[in-house]
Amino acid sequence: MLLAGLGIRTGLVTPPPCRLQPLPALAETRHRLLTSWPGLAPPLALNQERGLSPAPTPSSLGPPALARQIRCPRAWGGRLETRFYPQGLRFCGKSHHAGSWGANARPVTYPAQQRALLQLTMKGLYCQQNSTGEEITFIFKERENLPITRDYDVKIQVKACALSWTDIKLLSEMKIKKEYLPVGREIAGVVLEVGSKVSFFQPDDEVVGILPLDSEESGLCEIALVHEHYLVHKPEKVCWVEAAGTIRDGLRAYTALHYLSHVSPGKTVLVMDGASPFGTIAIQLAQHRRAKVISTTCSLEDKQYLERLRPPVARVIDISNGKTDVAESCLEETGGLGVDIVIDAGVKLYSKEYESSLKQQLLPHKHDIITLLGVGGHWVTTEKNLQLDPPDSHCLFLKGATVSFLNDEVWNLSNVQQGKYLCILEDIMEKLSNSIFRPQLDEPVPLYEAKVSVEIVQKNQARKRQVIQF
Template identity: 75%
Template sequence: MKGLYWKQNSSGEETNFVFLEKDNLPVVKDNYVKVRVRACALSRIDTKLLSDIKLEKEFLPVGREVAGVVLEIGNKVSSFQPNDEVVGILPLDSEESGLCEVILIHEHYLAHKPEKISWTEAAATLRDGVRAYTGLHYLSYVSTGKTLLVMNGASPFGTIAIQLAQHRGAKVIATVYSLEDKQYLQRLTPSVARIIDESNGKYDLTESCLEETGGLGVDIILDAGVRSHNKEDKVASQELLPHKHDIITLLSVGGHWVTMEENLQLDPPDSRCLFLKGASVSFLNDEVWNLSNMQQGKYLCILEDIMEKLSSGIFRPLLDEPIPLYEAKVSMEMVQKNQARKKQVVQL
């Protein structure tokens, strides 16, 4: 069987994706489950994280969010039976590529998939669902009456976060960077309270949010990265990102800023402003569930709840057309360069 793998060049600057022939699977035993993969979603590989946790390899498996059918179970497996439909995210240290026809995975990384949802939808919602739950339930406390600002709301992650917050009764404000993204959010039901189109420069993020909240500020901010420098010093890749000072200005008293900016640096005036507001900053790294198994039960509950909400229509992922396996390499290159606007899912 072939699988897709990431190969890092010796320079460490470029990445290549290659198909490699995989050895036959070992005998299924203990708590492991053999799964026939039906769909695998593609997500960007965090090379910096892998380096930090000493998981750099010459060939790293690609494709971790999988949906498939149980073929065989180990003698200690208690949660699944052959022919069960399952979903799961392969651990960071997995030797398996999710783009193989058949894989082995520990039962504690799997959850049941409802029959009524498609394979591609199930795989597409997993990672963004876990990320949204982590940001909105464990790092902040989204609930009825709260106001949430989602940056880049028309992204696959932003879409899931908006729907989860609305389901919990929160009022949602979202930013977009194109007319197409704005039109997409306008079609969501229930509707987003306010959509701020930052592509044309007509709207000021701070003024728009304060106007929408009556000057009180936003209770929760979920960013997609922030800019640390002034506009005149901006980097091209950060052109549309908000400045960190604008984010802090937008926060309400007791507000929560959930950031995906791993290199965030706060100056003393920024810290002072957060202190005066009694506000907090949390770092959103959805891999923490796989980096530690202390709260494995909570993690599995999240996966089950994501599937339940997908089945009941609360979640509708921003999904591109399913990709055949032979196009997975090209699609993964797009994902790694952040060039894919919709979620890419390979159908096997």
């Protein structure tokens, strides 16, 4: 039979008769429809006879502002596509059995009073800091209405969003204080609408980018508004998950190797923790620039992963047992000359009695890194609290070596570097399209499990890049 007014063919379950519901019940139905379909009662069967506006044709409605497919229960045998038009909400049912739009399916348009209740409601993931300022909690927060698309804004339907660690301290230092901080900044999606002065994009373009540090938008939301200067086109052959999962690590690798250390053919690069998502991209970028790469690992599984990489890593140093001397191994590999570039994953600042975790015990000491640096070498560090004593500085002076701090957020803190920033993002997508970059990604996670994944990332317990797929 046909599901009343929707054209969904079913042969298993006969839905109960639909009745016109009062406005409070309609609002509740709207909320349940747009948030959790499996628990929803059959939709309303509204028609002209019940006093509603006549059903318009698709041509009179114009292009839909948003199209969503909502899965129906298996027993109903189909799915619904919900399209939001300026004039109202339109349901179209499609039967899996028939393979075409139901013969009796037609648009349903609600009058103005009821359309107000059927405004698009979306949920985004945000983090909230507790009163002590130490722990943060992640919550889904409803967004009733999107802000108006401004002149240079691009409205995106998010298809994938990668997760990265939220640096609450950095946000505080940048004077970014909000009750709810948006989560998820590396996004990929389809352009739905562009502002009047947008020149680089048009509707239906596939884009990828990183939301700025002070963005009001959560990437873990179906719709996001982004300034066009934070986006680039996504190549057709690159999937959504890979695009979102590579953009941040690619930016960090470019910043470290091209702008802080000037990698070139023949140089020797040491990448600490090379099996991490960032380490993997850094190794592949250094190899593409025909540099010799040495890497460290913290487990047997990571060592096996690096040994399978092609082209192969020159040497893999396993420091999981805590007995291997990284400096000695690097000097042995380079014939005593030392390495030209070091990209660390953190360093040991104090003696053993101050080490609080096994991970800190496996980190190299700052003296070891200074020892293995060659003449004119570059040390790119992620340790924001690095302290160098006068003997350390004197040793670096004798070698003519430099120390640089890797903070990829600097690209969006000033518009002066905007052109270089966009060139980097475009080059990352090109290398991903050509399989030069092969990211270390975990299995995609659905949106309803995003909160658990974000908590894992915030605790630094994820070894692969976590990506939410919509």
